[in-house]
Amino acid sequence: MGVTDQQLQEIAAIAGGPLPEDYVRYVRQYGFRSWEDREPTRFDGGDISVLLIPDWIRNMEEYAEFPEGQQVLPVAGDYSGHGTLFLEIAPVAGQVWFRSDLDDPIVVANSFSAFIEGLHHREAPPEPPDSTYETLTGEIDPATGFAISDRLREIWKTYGTGDGETQDSLDDLAAHIGQPLPEAYRKFLSAYGAVYVGGQVSFPLPLEAGATRDSLSSVYAPEYLLRQSVQDPMPFALGGLMDSEWLIGLTGAAKGQIFWREDTEKNPVRAAPDLYSFIAGLQLER
Numbered sequence: 087m088g089v090t091d092q093q094l095q096e097i098a099a100i101a102g103g104p105l106p107e108d109y110v111r112y113v114r115q116y117g118f119r120s121w122e123d124r125e126p127t128r129f130d131g132g133d134i135s136v137l138l139i140p141d142w143i144r145n146m147e148e149y150a151e152f153p154e155g156q157q158v159l160p161v162a163g164d165y166s167g168h169g170t171l172f173l174e175i176a177p178v179a180g181q182v183w184f185r186s187d188l189d190d191p192i193v194v195a196n197s198f199s200a201f202i203e204g205l206h207h208r209e210a211p212p213e214p215p216d217s218t219y220e221t222l223t224g225e226i227d228p229a230t231g232f233a234i235s236d237r238l239r240e241i242w243k244t245y246g247t248g249d250g251e252t253q254d255s256l257d258d259l260a261a262h263i264g265q266p267l268p269e270a271y272r273k274f275l276s277a278y279g280a281v282y283v284g285g286q287v288s289f290p291l292p293l294e295a296g297a298t299r300d301s302l303s304s305v306y307a308p309e310y311l312l313r314q315s316v317q318d319p320m321p322f323a324l325g326g327l328m329d330s331e332w333l334i335g336l337t338g339a340a341k342g343q344i345f346w347r348e349d350t351e352k353n354p355v356r357a358a359p360d361l362y363s364f365i366a367g368l369q370l371e372r
Contacts, residue, residue, distance in 0.1 A: 088114040096140040101159040101173075106180040108199035109161065109173055113137065124293070126205040130194050131184040132164035133208060134171065146170075152191060158183060161198075173198060219369035222287060230277045231270070233366040238287065245282040251275045251308055259308040263316050268342035270361040271322065271334055280307035285326040287368040291346060295355045300346060301326030302368060319345045319354055334361065 195201035224235030242248035319333035329349035
C-alpha cells in the first residue's frame with residue numbers, strides 16, 4: 087500500500103528540502119515496504135531490509151559523520167541492524183549513501199531508482215555435503231531406461247508392489263486424457279505399475295517450492311486416474327505432505343516434465359526434467 091500525501095509532507099519537512107522524485111514515486115507505489123530473504127536485497131555494503139516510516143526517521147539520532155552543509159535523510163535500514171541508507175537532499179540531490187556503525191559513509195548509487203534496480207541476490211556460501219540422505223540411483227535397466235536401485239525394489243516388494251500395469255489399462259488412461267501418455271511414464275507403469283513406497287523415499291525440491299523436499303508415498307493406478315478429471319500437468323503420485331502431489335506434464339514443451347504442488351490451491355513448480363531423472367534422484371534418509 088502506497089504512502090499518503092501527509093506522510094510525504096512529514097518526510098519532506100524532516101529532510102528540509104524537496105524529496106527526490108524517484109523516491110516519491112517508489113513509496114507511492116510500494117509504501118514503506120520490507121524485503122524478504124528470497125528477493126534481491128544486496129548492495130555494495132549491505133542488504134536492505136525496510137524503508138523507514140516518518141516516525142522512525144524523526145526519532146533517529148543526528149548523523150555528525152556527514153560534512154556540515156550536506157543534507158541527508160535516513161530512508162532505509164539494513165539486515166545487520168548496524169547500518170542505514172540515506173538520501174542526499176543537498177547539495178547533490180538524489181544520491182544514495184550507506185553508513186555502517188563501523189565505517190565512514192559511502193555513495194552506493196547516484197539515484198534512488200538506480201539503487202533499487204541494482205539490488206541483487208546475496209551469494210549463498212557453499213553448503214556442506216548433505217550426509218542425511220542417500221541417493222538410490224541404481225544401474226540403468228536397458229529395457230526401461232530407469233535407474234532402479236536394489237534398495238528401491240526391496241521397498242516396493244515390502245508392500246507387495248512393483249508389478250506392471252496392463253497395456254489395456256494404459257490405453258484407457260491415454261484415451262481418458264485425450265492423447266498419448268508421456269513415453270517415460272508409460273514405460274514406468276508398464277514395467278513397475280502403481281508402486282507404493284510408504285513415504286520412505288523423498289526428492290529434493292527447488293527453492294521456489296517453499297519446501298526443501300517431499301516424499302513419494304505412492305504412484306496412482308490408472309484405474310484411480312480414470313475417475314478423476316483431466317488436468318495438465320496431471321497428478322501421478324501422492325506426496326508425503328498433507329495434500330501434496332507429484333505431477334507430470336501432458337502437452338507442449340512441458341510434456342514428461344515432473345512438477346510438485348503443496349495442495350490444489352497452489353501452482354505447481356517444476357521439480358525434474360523427466361521421470362527418469364525423478365526416479366534416479368529419489369533419496370532415502372540414512
